[in-house]
Amino acid sequence: MAQNFAEFSANLTYSDIPEAVLTVLRRSFTDTMGVAAIGSTTEMSQIARKGALALFGIGTAGGSQMLMDGRSVSPAGAAMAGAFTVDSVDAHDGTSYNKGHAGSAIFPSLIAVAQARGGMDGARFAENLTVAYEVSYRAGLAQHATCADYHTSGAWTAVGVAAGSAKMLGANGEQIRHAAGIGEYHGPRSQMMRCIDHPTMLRDGVGWGAPAGVSGAYLALEGFTGAPALTCEGTVEAEFWQDLGTGWRVVEHTHYKPYPCCRWAHPSIDAAADLMRDNGLDHSQIAAVEIRTFHNATRLAGHEPKTMDEFTYAIAFPVAAMIVRGQVGVPELAPQTLQDPDILRISRATKLIDDDHYTKISVGKRWAEVTLVLQDGTRHQSPPRSPRGDTDMPLSDAEISDKFHLFSDPVLGRARANEIEDLSGRFDSLNGLEFSRLLDLCTNAP
Numbered sequence: 484m485a486q487n488f489a490e491f492s493a494n495l496t497y498s499d500i501p502e503a504v505l506t507v508l509r510r511s512f513t514d515t516m517g518v519a520a521i522g523s524t525t526e527m528s529q530i531a532r533k534g535a536l537a538l539f540g541i542g543t544a545g546g547s548q549m550l551m552d553g554r555s556v557s558p559a560g561a562a563m564a565g566a567f568t569v570d571s572v573d574a575h576d577g578t579s580y581n582k583g584h585a586g587s588a589i590f591p592s593l594i595a596v597a598q599a600r601g602g603m604d605g606a607r608f609a610e611n612l613t614v615a616y617e618v619s620y621r622a623g624l625a626q627h628a629t630c631a632d633y634h635t636s637g638a639w640t641a642v643g644v645a646a647g648s649a650k651m652l653g654a655n656g657e658q659i660r661h662a663a664g665i666g667e668y669h670g671p672r673s674q675m676m677r678c679i680d681h682p683t684m685l686r687d688g689v690g691w692g693a694p695a696g697v698s699g700a701y702l703a704l705e706g707f708t709g710a711p712a713l714t715c716e717g718t719v720e721a722e723f724w725q726d727l728g729t730g731w732r733v734v735e736h737t738h739y740k741p742y743p744c745c746r747w748a749h750p751s752i753d754a755a756a757d758l759m760r761d762n763g764l765d766h767s768q769i770a771a772v773e774i775r776t777f778h779n780a781t782r783l784a785g786h787e788p789k790t791m792d793e794f795t796y797a798i799a800f801p802v803a804a805m806i807v808r809g810q811v812g813v814p815e816l817a818p819q820t821l822q823d824p825d826i827l828r829i830s831r832a833t834k835l836i837d838d839d840h841y842t843k844i845s846v847g848k849r850w851a852e853v854t855l856v857l858q859d860g861t862r863h864q865s866p867p868r869s870p871r872g873d874t875d876m877p878l879s880d881a882e883i884s885d886k887f888h889l890f891s892d893p894v895l896g897r898a899r900a901n902e903i904e905d906l907s908g909r910f911d912s913l914n915g916l917e918f919s920r921l922l923d924l925c926t927n928a929p
Contacts, residue, residue, distance in 0.1 A: 488663075488715045489656035491728050492614045492646045497606040497911070500613050503734045505911055508612050510883055511576045512907040514739055515569060515590045516925050517887035520894040521743075521813065522571040523551035523929065525791070527684045531567035535560040539694075544701055545599035548926035550591055551894070558595040558701070559694040561926075562644070565591025566693035570686045572816065573795045574743035574890070578736040579873065580847045581623035582675070583636030585643065588689035589615045592644040592697050596651050598922055603651070605913035605921075611647040613733070618663065618715065619643025620732035625720035629713075633675050637688025637695075641670025642712055644696025649703055658703045660716075665699030665709035679745075679782050682796040736847075739872045739883060742811040747780040747849055748798040749870035752805045754853035758863050759806055762855075766807040766825055770858045772833040774798060776851035777842040781835040788821055802853070803829035813889055841867075848873060894929050 522528050532549050539560020546555035550565040569575050569587040577584040593611055597603040623639035645666030649659045673688040699709065714720055742752055751774045758764070774781075776798075785797020794800060794816075801811050807825045814820065841850040854864040872878050878886075884904065891900040906913060906921040913921060 487727060488618070488724060489660045492618065492650055492659045493654065493656040495610055495614055497610055499728075500609060501731060501734075504613055504731050505609060507733050507737050508609060508616070509908050509910060510739065510880075511586045511737065512590065512910055513887050513904055514883055515575055515586045516903050516907055517890040518572050518575045519550045519565065519569050519925070520891035520900075520929070521816070522568040524894060525571040527571035528564075528568040530684070531690060532564045535564040539563065545601075547595035547598040550594070550926055551929060553926065553928035558599045559697045561595035561598070562592040562693040562697045563690055565595065567686075567690040570689050571684075572743050572890075573686075573745055574740045574886075577738050577740065577746055578620055578623070579738060579746065579849060580736045581620060581627060581636070581639065582633065583623065583639070584687055584689065585616055585619045585636065585640050587687065588636065588640035588644055588693040588696070589619065589647065592693045593647055593651065594922055594925060596648045596697060596700070598926065600651060602915060603918055604915045605911045605918045607651075608918065609911040611651045614650050615643040615647025616733040617643070617727065617731065618646040620736055621723045621727065622667070622712070622714035625714040625717070625723045628723070629717070629719055632672070635671065635673045635675045635678070635688025635692070637671045637673060637690065637692025639670070639714065640689055641666040641692040641695040641699070642714055644693055645699035645703075648697050648700035652700055652704050654700070654704055660710040660712070661708050662700045662703035663710070663712040663715055665702055665707060666696040667712040667714055668709055669699065670695045676779070676782065679779070679796050682790070682792040684792060686792075735874065738874065739878045741871055741878060741882070741886065742801065743813075743816060744794065744801045744811060745783055745796050745798075746870065747777075747783055748801050749872070750849050750851040750868050751776060751780075751798055751802050751853050752811055753871055754851060754865035754868050755802050755805050755855070756809070758853060758855050758865050759809070762863050764855070764857075764863075766829065768857050769806055769829055769855055770832065771856040772799075772802060772806070772829060773836060773854040773856065774802065774833060774851060775836040775838045775841065777845035777849065778837050780849070780851065781837045784835065786830050786833065787827065791816060791818065794821065798835065799833035800826065800830045803827075803833060806855075813893070899924060
């Protein structure tokens with residue numbers, strides 16, 4: 484198992500990557516940079532970048548610019564700041580099978596290493612992205628299957644970031660084994676439900692998973708040992724690696740978010756939107772809302788969020804926002820939204836119902852149904868549904884583009900956003916100069 488994992492990572496070439504994988508990576512590149520743009524305006528991102536400047540000076544590894552900032556720190560520092568920036572707006576790509584996200588750690592990390600290393604073209608970057616995603620997804624599946632606690636994405640993306648970063652730095656198979664082991668050992672085994680129950684800027688753990696993976700790669704290249712990574716090489720975990728190189732989890736499991744809040748709320752938001760539209764309803768007609776869904780989603784609660792962290796990990800309030808405004812988008816990220824009396828009225832009148840059946844079937848997909856109770860007592864009930872953006876109900880290229888511009892244009896301007904969209908959408912075909920231009924566009928200050 485060790486050699487299978489290590490050899491895949493060390494030896495993968497661009498010609499080995501199926502077009503379906505490249506399609507996902509292109510979409511994720513564009514989508515993630517849009518989230519990074521709007522994320523750079525948040526207090527969470529600003530604090531993280533100040534912390535990176537204080538803690539991660541430029542050393543012998545070289546300097547990397549922080550996403551959407553322009554100031555240089557070490558690669559680990561840029562990975563940390565960038566991961567927190569992307570994670571500050573919960574709209575980035577994800578995997579329901581792992582109950583988390585990979586791109587929010589992978590893109591900031593590999594962009595940082597690529598800048599420090601230099602001499603990177605798009606095809607080489609695609610090789611490293613593919614390794615980072617496949618290793619992250621499989622390590623996450625292994626971890627969830629073998630650990631009692633539900634850990635954040637930072638725990639398993641640290642492994643994939645380490646493997647992808649080490650490959651980018653020219654590591655051989657044995658060095659990649661040690662990099663993954665270091666990343667796994669030092670990655671944050673943070674408990675996700677702690678942040679669901681008490682929402683703060685800790686978020687999904689990628690802010691420390693990213694630099695743990697980058698650090699693991701650099702340490703392994705210097706001879707630091709850390710193998711084996713049990714999620715990659717353990718006997719029980721072997722089932723998750725058997726089709727490595729022939730099956731592609733990045734294609735099978737990656738979803739995209741239409742709304743900037745926890746994925747667990749999305750089927751309820753979609754159901755409420757459908758009910759309002761199909762029945763021609765106005766929010767003034769709504770007396771109460773019933774949301775029947777899986778157990779962890781009911782713990783999102785959030786009837787009266789006081790901060791945007793609480794909004795992110797809420798279900799009642801985002802559903803009420805959709806009912807009142809017909810959208811959950813950038814305007815809903817404004818702090819004053821939390822005081823909207825119409826949204827608060829409906830949010831307070833929302834009942835969350837913990838459904839055993841939805842809990843049982845919400846594995847790899849998230850299920851919910853919504854009932855709107857009108858002022859006259861009429862009840863409109865949705866059918867059970869899962870969220871838009873999964874592989875069976877994918878967002879179109881046009882929807883990904885619209886979302887990217889919604890997030891990026893107000894921050895970067897239309898011209899720069901257009902150039903990022905163009906280059907990221909074909910990044911793997913860019914030569915060295917063109918790819919360097921894309922990295923500059925993603926890391927320079929607005």
